[in-house]
Amino acid sequence: xxxxxxxxxxxxxxxxxxxxxxxxxxxxxxxxxxxxxxxxxxxxxxxxxxxxxxxxxxxxxxxxxxxxxxxxxxxxxxxxxxxxxxxxxxxxxxxxxxxxxxxxxxxxxxxxxxxxxxxxxxxxxxxxxxxxxxxxxxx
Numbered sequence: 001x002x003x004x005x006x007x008x009x010x011x012x013x014x015x016x017x018x019x020x021x022x023x024x025x026x027x028x029x030x031x032x033x034x035x036x037x038x039x040x041x042x043x044x045x046x047x048x049x050x051x052x053x054x055x056x057x058x059x060x061x062x063x064x065x066x067x068x069x070x071x072x073x074x075x076x077x078x079x080x081x082x083x084x085x086x087x088x089x090x091x092x093x094x095x096x097x098x099x100x101x102x103x104x105x106x107x108x109x110x111x112x113x114x115x116x117x118x119x120x121x122x123x124x125x126x127x128x129x130x131x132x133x134x135x136x137x138x139x
Contacts, residue, residue, distance in 0.1 A: 007070070009025050009028060011070070012025050012035075012063060012066075012067055013025065015063065017059060018059075018063055021037055021040075021043065021056055021059060021060065022037055022038050022040055023035050023036070023037050023059075023060060023063060024036050024037075024038075025067060026099075028067055028068075028070075028071045029071055030071060030072070030073055031068055031069075031071055031072040031073065031103060031104035031105070031107075032068055032071065032101070032102065032103050032104070033064050033065075033067035033068040033071060033101070033102050034064070034099065034100065034101045034102075035060055035063060035064040035067065035099070035100050036097055036098070036099045036100075037052075037056065037060050037097065037098045037099075037100075038097045039052070039094065039095050039096055039097060039098075040052075043056045044094075049091070049094065050094035050095070051091040051092065051094055052091075052092050052094075052098065054088060054128075057086075057088070057092065057098065057118055057127060057128055058084075058086050058128075058130075060098065060100050060118060061084070061086055061100055061102070061116050061118055061128060061130040062081055062084055062130075062132075064100040064101070064102040064116055065081070065084065065102045065104075065114040065116050065130060065132050065134065066079050066080075066081065066134060067102065068102040068103055068104040068114050068116075069104045069107070069112040069114060069134045069136070071104075072104045072107050072112065074107050074136075076107075076112065076136040076137055077137055078135075078137045079112065079134045079135050079136060079137065080134065080135045081132060081133075081134055081135075082111065082132070082133040082134060082135055083132055083133045084130055084131075084132035084133075085130060085131050085132065086128055086129070086130045087128060087129050087130070088127070088128045089125070089126045089127060089128060089129065090125065090126075090127060091127070092118075092120045092127045093120045093121065093122070096120040096121045097120065097121075098118055098119070098120055098127060099118070099119055099120075099123075100116055100117065100118045100119075101116065101117055102114055102115065102116035102130075103115055103116070107136060108136070109136065110135065110136055111133050111134070111135065111136060112133070112134045112135075112136050113131075113132070113133055113134075114130075114131070114132050114133075114134060115129070115130070115131050116129065116130040116131075116132075117129050117130075118130075
């Protein structure tokens with residue numbers, strides 16, 4: 001598992017838009033992943049409120065879900081998003097880091113199913129949730 005976790009970490013850290021957003025993979029293991037995105041004024045979607053753009057949050061959710069798939073014990077070598085539904089619950093609090101946690105809860109030969117939640121410092125009140133299906137490509 002250490003090799004696939006290392007591979008997944010290197011893969012995510014090499015994605016140009018993940019770098020641009022400042023995404024940091026903070027946990028990855030056994031079908032679970034956690035990514036943080038620090039508050040960055042360059043990512044503001046509404047200058048009047050300072051709220052981070054929803055596109056940055058959706059990219060973060062998608063990337064974290066893919067990481068969870070890649071770290072699943074069945075060890076798929078690569079993945080791509082088939083379908084991702086995101087429900088935005090509220091705006092992220094300006095100035096706060098956003099954390100996304102994803103779990104790959106079921107995997108077949110061809111498809112992995114994932115759930116994720118994005119929160120800021122108010123961990124009991126999600127910013128957004130996601131559920132998705134991802135391709136599975138074996139070794």
